[in-house]
Amino acid sequence: MDALTLSREARILEAILFVASDPVSEESVSDVTGFSRNTVENTFKELREHYEKGHGIVLRRVAGGWKLFSSDDVFEVVSRFQKDSGRIRLSKAAFESLAVVAYNQPVTRGEIEEIRGVRCDRVIETLLATGLVRIAGRKRGSGSPLLYRTTDLFLREFGLDSIAELPTLAELGEMARHRTADDDALE
């Protein structure tokens, strides 16, 4: 599709995406433009298809909205331009704790420690500091421990539209069993 063939709606959405620094939701675009939700959804799809054809940027859905990204094939060069991309660096322990929060949210520190088998206070502090995890109240019961949840930043950082995009716990359990079986076979 040629750029000139984009509909007026698509050009408006393209401009909104160009100026936005956060993912753009259909709802917010619909509110601003007055286009129906259906029109907005279809127009985003039109734009996504448009960018899939030989462009240096791609349009993807993350954290409940749409966002423009550089395409994978130009990463090496473009990353030299965007030297300080502000990426969050995490340890393996942080990834583990984050996985536990993502799959069990809202979850207490005690529950994370129960699964990981190690103390997690420092790791949780790190996750809170990075903004990948937030406090979501207190659990009722003895001690009223804090509850933790993942944030929209977590979805953005991991390229997820929602938590539901991750494999289910049952699927993970299956993968883990396969892995153990493979390891046993190798031994």
Place this chain on the structure above:
Amino acid sequence: MSFRPKVPERDFMSEAVHLEAEQRPFEVSIEAFTGPVDLLCLLVESKQIDVSRISLTDIVRAYGQYLTRRADVPLPQVADFFHKAATLLLYKVLALFPVSVADIGGNEPEDDSVFLDDVERRMELFAPFRVAREILILRKERQERCLMRPAMDAGPVHYDIGDVYGLASLWWDIAQRRRNSGSRTHEIEESWIGVPDPVPEERLIETKVEELTDVVLREGEFSVSSLLKGSIPFGVLLVTLLALLEMCRMGRIRIHQEEVFGDIVAYGCSDSFPGSQNS
């Protein structure tokens, strides 16, 4: 045959949900936290939430709306909220002061002591999450290859007490820089041109009066412009003018200005300076 009056259908479930929402105690909902105010205070106290990122104004406004909605909140509860809000304000004020490294407590060693009980059960429990960890690592690596316009930062800090927070930060930065540079006192004084010396004002004026008295004794008269040649500090100008007025009040000089905005000439009074040139 009996007719039953037609009663409009009521959605008891949604009404109950609505009622429950109305009866629920007040909860703060901000970017990094959702929950009761006392918990927020606790998190701020334990430095798990940065108080300067919290808008107390917004919280109090939300509470005002909650009070309007509920209309039956007991007074002790209202008092309790304002007590908590005042505590948050206190933390905001405390945040104006520099934090020592010891307070931050960033050098604690990582304590990952493994619990050695029922390892097998734990391994089984943990196995799916190890897979999840690897999935997340892969997703992150893939996502990091997709560059994007940087997201907005956490936004400005909320100065619920005006711009004092910003001023305090600036002040402590300057103080720290000066301390680090090891500037000596006289260097600092030199750089503060325009600020009078830390001497009582009366003493400064007395000294200036003595100085001007010498000029009158020597020359009989002088123009004010001759006293203020070059770029003199504001403090010196002020003290000179006050000294002139004081000398006029004491009857030592008379001052005369020929034309508006013209130069002012001071003459020594003969009663005070019998020996002066112009007496």
